[in-house]
Amino acid sequence: MTLRTPATPATPGASAARLIYRKPDVLLDRSTHYCPGCGHGIVHRLLAEVMTELDLPPHTIAVAPVGCAVFAYDYLNVDFVEAPHGRAPAVATGIRRVRPEAFVLTYQGDGDLAAIGTAEIVHAAARGERITAIFVNNGIYGMTGGQMAPTTLLGQRTTSSPNGRDAALMGYPIRITEMLAQLPGVTYAARGTVADVASIGKLKAMIRRACQVQIDGGGFAIVEALSNCPVGWGMTPQESLQHLKGPVVAEYPLGVIVDRKAPGAAPVPLQPATGPEA
Amino acid sequence: MTGQREIGIAPRHAGAEAVPQAQARANAGAEADAHRRARVLMKGNEAIAEAAIQAGCDAYFGYPITPQAELLEWMARRMIELGRVFVQAESELGAINMALGAAATGARVMVSSSSPGISLMAEAMSYMAGSGTPMVLVNVMRAGPGLGGIGPSQSDYFQATKGHGHGDYRVPVLAPASIGEAMELMATSFELAERYRTPVMVVADGILGQAMEPVDLRFRTPERRAFDWALTGAVGRPARVIKSIDLDPEVLEKRNLALQHKYREIARHEVRWEGWQLQDAEFAIVAYGTAARVASSAIAEARERGIRVGLFRPITLWPFPEHELARLSRHLDGILTVELSSGQMVEDVRLAVEGRCPVAFHGRMGGLVPTPHEVLGALKALRARVDRTRETGHRERVESRGAFSRGHGSDGDGDGAGIHASVHAGERHGGRR
Amino acid sequence: MDLRPPVPWAPLVIAEDRCKGCELCIAACPRSVLSLDRGRVNALGYHPVELTDAAGCTSCAFCARICPDAVFTVWAAPRPARREERPR
Numbered sequence: 017m018t019l020r021t022p023a024t025p026a027t028p029g030a031s032a033a034r035l036i037y038r039k040p041d042v043l044l045d046r047s048t049h050y051c052p053g054c055g056h057g058i059v060h061r062l063l064a065e066v067m068t069e070l071d072l073p074p075h076t077i078a079v080a081p082v083g084c085a086v087f088a089y090d091y092l093n094v095d096f097v098e099a100p101h102g103r104a105p106a107v108a109t110g111i112r113r114v115r116p117e118a119f120v121l122t123y124q125g126d127g128d129l130a131a132i133g134t135a136e137i138v139h140a141a142a143r144g145e146r147i148t149a150i151f152v153n154n155g156i157y158g159m160t161g162g163q164m165a166p167t168t169l170l171g172q173r174t175t176s177s178p179n180g181r182d183a184a185l186m187g188y189p190i191r192i193t194e195m196l197a198q199l200p201g202v203t204y205a206a207r208g209t210v211a212d213v214a215s216i217g218k219l220k221a222m223i224r225r226a227c228q229v230q231i232d233g234g235g236f237a238i239v240e241a242l243s244n245c246p247v248g249w250g251m252t253p254q255e256s257l258q259h260l261k262g263p264v265v266a267e268y269p270l271g272v273i274v275d276r277k278a279p280g281a282a283p284v285p286l287q288p289a290t291g292p293e294a
Numbered sequence: 295m296t297g298q299r300e301i302g303i304a305p306r307h308a309g310a311e312a313v314p315q316a317q318a319r320a321n322a323g324a325e326a327d328a329h330r331r332a333r334v335l336m337k338g339n340e341a342i343a344e345a346a347i348q349a350g351c352d353a354y355f356g357y358p359i360t361p362q363a364e365l366l367e368w369m370a371r372r373m374i375e376l377g378r379v380f381v382q383a384e385s386e387l388g389a390i391n392m393a394l395g396a397a398a399t400g401a402r403v404m405v406s407s408s409s410p411g412i413s414l415m416a417e418a419m420s421y422m423a424g425s426g427t428p429m430v431l432v433n434v435m436r437a438g439p440g441l442g443g444i445g446p447s448q449s450d451y452f453q454a455t456k457g458h459g460h461g462d463y464r465v466p467v468l469a470p471a472s473i474g475e476a477m478e479l480m481a482t483s484f485e486l487a488e489r490y491r492t493p494v495m496v497v498a499d500g501i502l503g504q505a506m507e508p509v510d511l512r513f514r515t516p517e518r519r520a521f522d523w524a525l526t527g528a529v530g531r532p533a534r535v536i537k538s539i540d541l542d543p544e545v546l547e548k549r550n551l552a553l554q555h556k557y558r559e560i561a562r563h564e565v566r567w568e569g570w571q572l573q574d575a576e577f578a579i580v581a582y583g584t585a586a587r588v589a590s591s592a593i594a595e596a597r598e599r600g601i602r603v604g605l606f607r608p609i610t611l612w613p614f615p616e617h618e619l620a621r622l623s624r625h626l627d628g629i630l631t632v633e634l635s636s637g638q639m640v641e642d643v644r645l646a647v648e649g650r651c652p653v654a655f656h657g658r659m660g661g662l663v664p665t666p667h668e669v670l671g672a673l674k675a676l677r678a679r680v681d682r683t684r685e686t687g688h689r690e691r692v693e694s695r696g697a698f699s700r701g702h703g704s705d706g707d708g709d710g711a712g713i714h715a716s717v718h719a720g721e722r723h724g725g726r727r
Numbered sequence: 728m729d730l731r732p733p734v735p736w737a738p739l740v741i742a743e744d745r746c747k748g749c750e751l752c753i754a755a756c757p758r759s760v761l762s763l764d765r766g767r768v769n770a771l772g773y774h775p776v777e778l779t780d781a782a783g784c785t786s787c788a789f790c791a792r793i794c795p796d797a798v799f800t801v802w803a804a805p806r807p808a809r810r811e812e813r814p815r
Contacts, residue, residue, distance in 0.1 A: 032805055033732050033736075033802040033803060033804065033805050034802065034803040035800075035801075035802055035803075036738075036786050036788050036791075036801040036802060036803050037788040037791040037792075037799065037800065037801040038730055038800045038801075039797040039799075039800070043797055045728065045742075045745075046745075047744065047745045047747075047771060047796065048795075048796065050795065051747075052747035052748060052749035052773065052795075053747070053749030053750070053751055053795060054795055055795065056795070057794075057795025057796050057797070058793065058794075058795045061794075061795070061797050073528065074527055074528055074529040074530075075527045075529070076527060076528075077398075077399065077525045077526075077527060079395065080537075086539065089533075089535045089537070093528070093533045094528055094533050095525040095526070095527060095528050095533050095534050095535070096525070096533070096534075096535045096536070096537075097394070097395060097398040097425075097525055097535075097536045097537070098421070098425065098535070098536065098537035098538060098539060099391065099394070099395070100391065100394075100417050100418055100421050103387070103388075103391035103394070103418070106383065106387070106388045106389075106391035106392045106394075106395065107391050107392065107394050107395035107398075108395060109381065109383075109388075109392045109395065110353065110355065110381075110391070110392035110393055110394065110395030110396035110397070110398075110403070111395040111396060111398065111399055111525070113353060113379040113381060113392070113396060114352055114353050114379055114396040114399055114401040114403075115399050115401075115526070115527075117527075118399075118526075118527055119527075135384055135385060135387070135388065136384070136387075136388055136391065138384075139383070139384035139388060143381075210793075212755065212793070213755050213789045213792045213793050216792050216793060217792070246749075252750075253749040253750060253751050254750060254751065254754045257751065257754075
């Protein structure tokens, strides 16, 4: 069935119904295990839209995390490999090096990327690996029941910070994307959010740019998507989006942190050196 | 080693036909032609690396650690010369996970490290065993535990053969005893990994890694297979997923049963071992790697003294040649196991022997290597025990640990070094012959 | 699932069986034409969303853009015929 077939117009000369939006096919027709209102679903959908628009799915080899999105491969119809917790950027490095023609994507949560996987993401970025990293940051460990994450806000109650995150005992939230952006191997680093329709549109543009950087032969690209966890935060889905727009964005500023290949940007050597002269 | 050698290799598994593919990378190029059939003096680490390259290794990931840094350095130069993939990762954890990713795409992948680095790789090895991802991991063993020392050791036997990481899995483990054999086993290890879709370990020790021996640089590149599981981009086919997770217990049990079936197949078809001078032997020394070479010298000397002893050398530590050893033990008066450890393989020896004859042990730790003299002494002690048993009719369990001929007598205070204890009789044996 | 607009016309096709009743679409809708059908429960156990006023929907697709479960297919209404018909 093709959706281009319009409904029969009611009167001659009238135009047919126009298709405004449909879910891309690469996002499978399957109900997900994510909680109602969970931002993972929004990010998966944006990724599916961007990949479809850029004709990426046949060339994609993606790396799934450990976390709520561990079953991402059940929802996105591309080749996938499961990575141990935190190791996705290293796994993606291995894929990228032996498959120069593939489109390589990682999808990680905040525990995966900013806790156990900190070394892997820093070094993949430092090496300027030509991969696109999607970082879904909801400031909590959802899958394991709502424990504190390195990105949890000060004062936020979680099951492992029941009295609220206390800087003296538990340190401060990490703005890891800003840390990574300093590295010359990082071509693009941006932060968006799923808090409302307008933000979702901006986030989609960031994801698209991050994918385009890879297609254009650039270096490491990362998009941090500030997301929600209604169950972990103890809020309704709508309340959780308000929380995103308020305290979360106050801690993690939105915008493009660096885009070294933007028009007018100074060129940087982005391909890892392979020749003997390097 | 001289003398009649018998290499036992079970009949080849009639598995999937290899599909030859023209792979530019698999052909090592004009430069390798110059190395073919040359006989050169090579350091073990470098020889292992070069053999892997000639076996068609597409990608190498590693991290510097003594005593295998030369392997990484050889790869750094040669892989880049050949246009293949080399990455010095940020850690061993990074390296093994890069290998996991590359191997998931069907590339022929290798990682090397030494004991502490191997420990960091346990997680990814478990994942690759669970998901059926082939790759080769070389452990140039050093003394532990912990940071330990950089001297040679065989104290990672348990780690290699008893799981290393979590979960119900096995990994084929190959143990060369010479640099030439190590080179040969690199091609074998890639073949096993790809035929059975499993990670494979090759365990050498610091001596094999650092020594230099003349080797034949024979060009052996295992055929390339077509993989119906590799991630290459879902063009014109359904998407593939490589994973080890299954939350449904019944599904996970099925996955585990399939793994166990695979391990039984490997155990049926891939056992490798070497026997030397066993035809008329009353005693056997069981040893692998460098310990086997020391034992060979001891055996030669023992034979001159009229002790009929031979060498049983496992080449696959897993699958352990238990049936062959069991069969052999029916005809033996005693077995001496020699290891560069506190005694790890000896447990598998005892399991295989099932009490048919006494099993003694001699080992050194800390990076020290038993001398042929020590081994001969342990062998004589074993023979003396066996003779006493015949006289008294009372079977004694024989154990010996620690130093010979170093002036460590039995001091009865229970400290490990230099104490030889008989478990049953509580009798201590001091001094050395 | 048939994603063509329903007859009689409605701009939304809703995959009810994937809806989790999270209400993000309801909050996002600028026309307030969506609400949960609290008289029904879908196979997942949630009250699915329904379009309560097809004529009031402008096909802005905000619902589709915010839905985490991609339940919406959005059509724009057919345009009425011009008064003067031109030969093609």
